[in-house]
Amino acid sequence: MTQAELFEEANKKYTADFQKGDLALPPARKVAVIVCMDARLDPARALGLEEGDAHVIRNAGGRASDALRSVIISQRLLGTREIVVVHHSDCGMLTFNDEVLRGIIKKETGHLADQFSFLPFSDLEESVKEDVKFLKNSPYVLDVPITGYIYDVKTGSINKVK
């Protein structure tokens, strides 16, 4: 069975007692969260989000620059007025650099990958600070509260980066 088929099975259970069909399109809590795609991190459970509450933007590393298109749409068209950035311990982005990954791609596919910037980082706390700063400095992002956290995959806790 593919994972897709397993998703279809699981979704039948989800819809059996589904009672959230009347939620509005704009997020009720007017917040966008930018979180790493990491499998161990479930932003809804870890941050207490219900369906309808928040935009959840996720990518490798939870990088803000890669989320800018989505943040603009979230703020300008759908009214969010706060941003929370969450990176996490033991992140895959700490384990490589652009040159290494470009080399792997060249070897495995035969194609150059010089056009990609994979946005890895070597310091977790700095990566959060950098992403908060990126958003605060962008002329395309509204002047709203922006808070950065590191999620600890061992304990499930979020710790604010000051």
Add this chain to the structure above:
Amino acid sequence: MTQAELFEEANKKYTADFQKGDLALPPARKVAVIVCMDARLDPARALGLEEGDAHVIRNAGGRASDALRSVIISQRLLGTREIVVVHHSDCGMLTFNDEVLRGIIKKETGHLADQFSFLPFSDLEESVKEDVKFLKNSPYVLDVPITGYIYDVKTGSINKVK
């Protein structure tokens, strides 16, 4: 109170009985899901995902081209071997085009936004097909099962796009 402060409160409850501190970095179910950032869609609940199972990549529209960097990292460095794309009914991406949003940004910020492609779409089923095709045709993406769905925000159900 900011949403960030509310997240800190909710996170205390999450960590109180946290028992998932030993999960591995690579996703256990070897799958990456690309899903819209929409607030009404909770991929973990809707697809039956537990912490540790899957990479979850989310952006405005659930667009595959915007997820390519993350997909490459997911496959080449962290071993995922299946992709599932999920767009949804009543998506905000159906409500505007690049020209409209660029106009809003210019008016609100004074800055040109011509460098952004916001990736809106006018046909939901076509947008899913387009994104599955994009991934299948990319020389940077492995030849793995790729399935596209439309999530119905009224019923919570996923419906495969063929």
